[in-house]
Amino acid sequence: MSDYNFAYLDEQTKRMIRRAILKGVAIPGYQVPFASREMPMPYGWGTGGVQVSAACLTPEDKLKVIDQGADDTTNAVSIRKFFERTAGVETTERTNEATVIQTRHRIPEEPLTEDQILVYQVPIPEPLRFLEPRETETRKMHALEEYGLMHVKLYEDISRHGHIATSYAYPVKVEGRYVMDPSPIPKFDNPKMEMAGLQLFGAGREQRIYAIPPFTRVVSLDFEDHPFEASKADHPCDLCGAGDSYLDEVITDDAGGRMFVCSDTDFCAGRQDAGYRGRLNAEEAA
Amino acid sequence: MTPLLSVRDIHKSYGARIGCTDVGFDLFPGEVMGIVGESGSGKSTLLNCLAGHLSPDRGEVIFDTRTDGPRDTLTMSEPERRMLGRTDWAFVHQNPRDGLRMSVSAGGNVGERLMAVGARHYGDIRDSATDWLGRVEIAADRIDDRPRAFSGGMQQRLQIARNLVTGPRLVFMDEPTGGLDVSVQARLLDLLRGLVREMGLSAIIVTHDLAVVRLLADRLMVMKSGRVVEAGLTDQVLDDPQHGYTQLLVSSVLQV
Ligand SMILES: Nc1ncnc2c1ncn2[C@@H]1O[C@H](COP(=O)(O)OP(=O)(O)OP(=O)(O)O)[C@@H](O)[C@H]1O
Ligand SMILES: [Mg+2]
Numbered sequence: 001m002s003d004y005n006f007a008y009l010d011e012q013t014k015r016m017i018r019r020a021i022l023k024g025v026a027i028p029g030y031q032v033p034f035a036s037r038e039m040p041m042p043y044g045w046g047t048g049g050v051q052v053s054a055a056c057l058t059p060e061d062k063l064k065v066i067d068q069g070a071d072d073t074t075n076a077v078s079i080r081k082f083f084e085r086t087a088g089v090e091t092t093e094r095t096n097e098a099t100v101i102q103t104r105h106r107i108p109e110e111p112l113t114e115d116q117i118l119v120y121q122v123p124i125p126e127p128l129r130f131l132e133p134r135e136t137e138t139r140k141m142h143a144l145e146e147y148g149l150m151h152v153k154l155y156e157d158i159s160r161h162g163h164i165a166t167s168y169a170y171p172v173k174v175e176g177r178y179v180m181d182p183s184p185i186p187k188f189d190n191p192k193m194e195m196a197g198l199q200l201f202g203a204g205r206e207q208r209i210y211a212i213p214p215f216t217r218v219v220s221l222d223f224e225d226h227p228f229e230a231s232k233a234d235h236p237c238d239l240c241g242a243g244d245s246y247l248d249e250v251i252t253d254d255a256g257g258r259m260f261v262c263s264d265t266d267f268c269a270g271r272q273d274a275g276y277r278g279r280l281n282a283e284e285a286a
Numbered sequence: 287m288t289p290l291l292s293v294r295d296i297h298k299s300y301g302a303r304i305g306c307t308d309v310g311f312d313l314f315p316g317e318v319m320g321i322v323g324e325s326g327s328g329k330s331t332l333l334n335c336l337a338g339h340l341s342p343d344r345g346e347v348i349f350d351t352r353t354d355g356p357r358d359t360l361t362m363s364e365p366e367r368r369m370l371g372r373t374d375w376a377f378v379h380q381n382p383r384d385g386l387r388m389s390v391s392a393g394g395n396v397g398e399r400l401m402a403v404g405a406r407h408y409g410d411i412r413d414s415a416t417d418w419l420g421r422v423e424i425a426a427d428r429i430d431d432r433p434r435a436f437s438g439g440m441q442q443r444l445q446i447a448r449n450l451v452t453g454p455r456l457v458f459m460d461e462p463t464g465g466l467d468v469s470v471q472a473r474l475l476d477l478l479r480g481l482v483r484e485m486g487l488s489a490i491i492v493t494h495d496l497a498v499v500r501l502l503a504d505r506l507m508v509m510k511s512g513r514v515v516e517a518g519l520t521d522q523v524l525d526d527p528q529h530g531y532t533q534l535l536v537s538s539v540l541q542v
Contacts, residue, residue, distance in 0.1 A: 131390065148402030151405075226408050
């Protein structure tokens, strides 16, 4: 522990990041530039999220880290270990016990409370990037609220696929002002972004931080005749039977066998502990 | 009658070199003004100053706005000017690549300006796009193709559709027929002439092709070394050029 400052980053850097976070909270959805530090992990491993978490953590915090909804994937495990080593904070897999949750690709199924912070790892923070590569121009578009281009992307989707095929990183408008990339969460999670918890987004390589304060209006963009839909696989979970959670499709053999299971492992385990059973788990029912 | 556009004393230098200087004129609703002159005479510089792409060192570009009447666009706020740029103004570039999104389908290219001003009904946007593709003679079944798959002439017509879809009142064009072969040019010119008449458009067209101005322009300005050396009704200027340079210009091309 004595080899590192608490949570790895020095206090000067944390102060700089907290300033960026505060600015982000003050201007919901606005991308605040910050001086991203080298972290002892490669870009793409959540260096932005890790820096935001490091700036938020206090010794009393309890940290949960998920990747695609699961606590036990390599990325989640290594980030959790990193903070166990450098901050000595307690960690947990239980959503309702955690005070800080760092995530990649999911929002937990269990609604968050006012006492919780959700930190997202963001690869590409600029939602306008793919149609307008010039940074000077995208900044101007944000400043002047010129967001027609976002609908051009959705238009292209419909013209090619017959419906809005964007299913991850589905663009949203925050508090009626800034259009924001919610990071590659499934669009199923978009409605959850109107929540009691504080949401912080960190992009390490792109050096941007943005935020959604609690109880902020978050609207998914769409067309009048092609309204937004928070879709998911049309199945209940095969392990816990939940009909309202986001599911991963798992191939179980090479004969076309497959099952659908909750991507949120803690949520699924909690339901099974409470006695709920899905199709492929029935024989074990108590 | 209030001019649609009143240009006063425009001057633009690039360091010590003069881009254009001392330019002023009025453009009335429904009028098409041609600007001709040799390469480097300042045509594009002037056009870009008028359209808000370059800021001139001095002068006024007063546009008769729909809501507030005549306003100097050079002193407008940037959001206002950009709004004008996607509603009442249109700009057709010589190279369609500069005026199109090459990675977006033809329909998306035409629909962009509609969405930029708030259109949020996919079916309506698509209907407008289909209609406009038809008006510029692009088959409806090409609506989902990218501009890359189009010929140069088609790309240019697509650029025109993309610009006119919001019903602008003033269109700036910089060599709209340049870079196209002669038969394609002729067809594009016909099309442009039809649209200008039908929509009652006002336009400022830069070209060094006298055939283009003969066909499209009511009035003509001749530029040389950054200055307007002669101006007047197109037929007058072309049939009875007064300035030595204009005489040279007219005599150097086959009679049209
Ligand atoms: N970005 C620039 N920097 C410096 N000088 C420039 C720039 N753009 C144009 N010029 C100069 O300004 C003058 C007018 O150029 P402009 O491009 O307006 O001419 P033009 O009449 O449009 O020519 P062309 O018919 O070849 O398109 C020329 O002397 C040119 O070299
Ligand atoms: Mg030019």
